[in-house]
Amino acid sequence: MGGRLSVSSCDLDGFEGLHHAVQGSYVDVMQLRRGKLRGTLSHIGIGDFSLSVGSFNLGVRTQRTSSDDKLIVGMLLSAEDRVTHFAFDMRPADVLAIPPAIEHDGTFHGASSYAALRFDLSEVASIFAGEARLSDPATWCEKNRYRADPAVAAVTARRLSQIVSRLAQHQDALSEFSADFWKRAIVDCITATIFQSLPLxxxxxxxxxxxxxxxxxxxxxxxxxxxxxxxxxxxxxxxxxxxxxxxxxxxxxxxxxxxxxxxxxxxxxxxxxxxxxxxxxxxxxxxxxxxxxxxxxxxxxxxxxxxxxxxxxxxxxxxxxxxx
Missing domain, CATH: 1.10.10.60 (Homeodomain-like)
Structure with missing residues (x-):
C-alpha cells in the first residue's frame, strides 16, 4: 500500500470545478439552484490510491461513467437538503460503493460535502483483510449503500478535515512508511460506517x-x-x-x-x-x-x-x- 504522498487543494468558482470531484474521473455536472457556486476541492494521492474531499454551496446533478477498473467508496459528510445516489437516499456519514465501470448518478438538493476514495478492486483483499465478505472483490461488483450511525458523521467530517489540512502542510516531510500509515488511516476513517454496519x-x-x-x-x-x-x-x-x-x-x-x-x-x-x-x-x-x-x-x-x-x-x- 506504499507510495509517496501528494496533496492539492483549490477553491471552486462555478460548477465546472466539480467535473473533477473525484480524482482521476470526469463527472458531468449541472447546477440546480440559482446563485454562484462556490466551494473547495482537495485531492490526496498516495501511489495509485486517492482521496477527494469537496464541499459546495448549491444544489447540483452529477453523472459519471467509469472508464477504468477503479472502485469508488464515497461518504456524504454533510448536507443541508436531500441527497440521492442511484436509488438510495443518503444521510450524513452514509457510505456508497460505486463498482468499476458502473454509470453513476447523484442529486444534491443543497449545500453538501463529501469524501471519496478511489482504488483498485484488487486492494480490497488487503484493506478488508479478516472480513470474509468485504475482502472478496465480488462483494464490490454491485452498488450498495451502508447506513451510518448518526454519531459517526461529526467525528468523520472533523477528522478528515484535519488529516487533509495537516498532510497539506507537511507532505514533503513524510516518509513512504508514514504515507502508508496515513493511507490506512484515511481508509479506516471512511469505512468505519461499513464496519459498524456488519453483523457481530x-x-x-x-x-x-x-x-x-x-x-x-x-x-x-x-x-x-x-x-x-x-x-x-x-x-x-x-x-x-x-x-x-x-x-x-x-x-x-x-x-x-x-x-x-x-x-x-x-x-x-x-x-x-x-x-x-x-x-x-x-x-x-x-x-x-x-x-x-x-x-x-x-x-x-x-x-x-x-x-x-x-x-x-x-x-x-x-x-x-x-x-x-
Missing part, C-alpha cells in the same frame, strides 16, 4: 489470544520505528478487527488501537528525548507517527508519561547545558 463476528476459528498477541508484537518489532495501523495487522494475520480486539483485550485489558497508540507514543518519547530542540519539532515527530490533532496528542502523551512532549524535547537540552 461470533463464529470462525482464531489463534489463541496470547499467541496472536505475541505474533503481533514480533511484527511490530520488525517494523521498527515506522507506525503500524490496525488494518495492517488484520491484513498480516488474516484476522477480523473484532477478533484482534478480543485477543488484545483478553491479554492486556485494552484494545489493539489503544495498544498501538501507546506504542507510537513511546516511539515519540524516545525520539524527542534523543533530539535537539532546535533541530526537531514536536509537530513533525507526531505526524510521522500518525497523530494529526496536536491538542489531543498532547493529552494522550501527558496522560501516559506525566509530562508534555515539549518538556521531553526541552529536558535533554537543559541537561546538556548543565553538564557543559
Amino acid at each position: 463476528d461470533e463464529t470462525g476459528t482464531l489463534p489463541s489470544a496470547l499467541r496472536l498477541v505475541h505474533n503481533v508484537e514480533d511484527y511490530l518489532a520488525a517494523a521498527g520505528a515506522r507506525p503500524v495501523h490496525v488494518s495492517e495487522l488484520c491484513a498480516a494475520f488474516r484476522v477480523s478487527r473484532r477478533g484482534l480486539h478480543r485477543a488484545f483485550h483478553d491479554v492486556f485489558g485494552i484494545g489493539p488501537v489503544t495498544f498501538l497508540r501507546y506504542k507510537r507514543l513511546c516511539a515519540i518519547h524516545s525520539t524527542l528525548k534523543e533530539s535537539s530542540p532546535g533541530k526537531t519539532t514536536v509537530a513533525e515527530v507526531a505526524l510521522q507517527q500518525g497523530f494529526v490533532e496536536l491538542g489531543r496528542f498532547s493529552q494522550y502523551y501527558f496522560a501516559l508519561f506525566g509530562e508534555y512532549p515539549s518538556e521531553t524535547l526541552g529536558l535533554r537540552g537543559r541537561r546538556v547545558a548543565l553538564a557543559a
Whole structure:
C-alpha cells in the first residue's frame, strides 16, 4: 500500500470545478439552484490510491461513467437538503460503493460535502483483510449503500478535515512508511460506517489470544520505528478487527488501537528525548507517527508519561547545558 504522498487543494468558482470531484474521473455536472457556486476541492494521492474531499454551496446533478477498473467508496459528510445516489437516499456519514465501470448518478438538493476514495478492486483483499465478505472483490461488483450511525458523521467530517489540512502542510516531510500509515488511516476513517454496519463476528476459528498477541508484537518489532495501523495487522494475520480486539483485550485489558497508540507514543518519547530542540519539532515527530490533532496528542502523551512532549524535547537540552 506504499507510495509517496501528494496533496492539492483549490477553491471552486462555478460548477465546472466539480467535473473533477473525484480524482482521476470526469463527472458531468449541472447546477440546480440559482446563485454562484462556490466551494473547495482537495485531492490526496498516495501511489495509485486517492482521496477527494469537496464541499459546495448549491444544489447540483452529477453523472459519471467509469472508464477504468477503479472502485469508488464515497461518504456524504454533510448536507443541508436531500441527497440521492442511484436509488438510495443518503444521510450524513452514509457510505456508497460505486463498482468499476458502473454509470453513476447523484442529486444534491443543497449545500453538501463529501469524501471519496478511489482504488483498485484488487486492494480490497488487503484493506478488508479478516472480513470474509468485504475482502472478496465480488462483494464490490454491485452498488450498495451502508447506513451510518448518526454519531459517526461529526467525528468523520472533523477528522478528515484535519488529516487533509495537516498532510497539506507537511507532505514533503513524510516518509513512504508514514504515507502508508496515513493511507490506512484515511481508509479506516471512511469505512468505519461499513464496519459498524456488519453483523457481530461470533463464529470462525482464531489463534489463541496470547499467541496472536505475541505474533503481533514480533511484527511490530520488525517494523521498527515506522507506525503500524490496525488494518495492517488484520491484513498480516488474516484476522477480523473484532477478533484482534478480543485477543488484545483478553491479554492486556485494552484494545489493539489503544495498544498501538501507546506504542507510537513511546516511539515519540524516545525520539524527542534523543533530539535537539532546535533541530526537531514536536509537530513533525507526531505526524510521522500518525497523530494529526496536536491538542489531543498532547493529552494522550501527558496522560501516559506525566509530562508534555515539549518538556521531553526541552529536558535533554537543559541537561546538556548543565553538564557543559
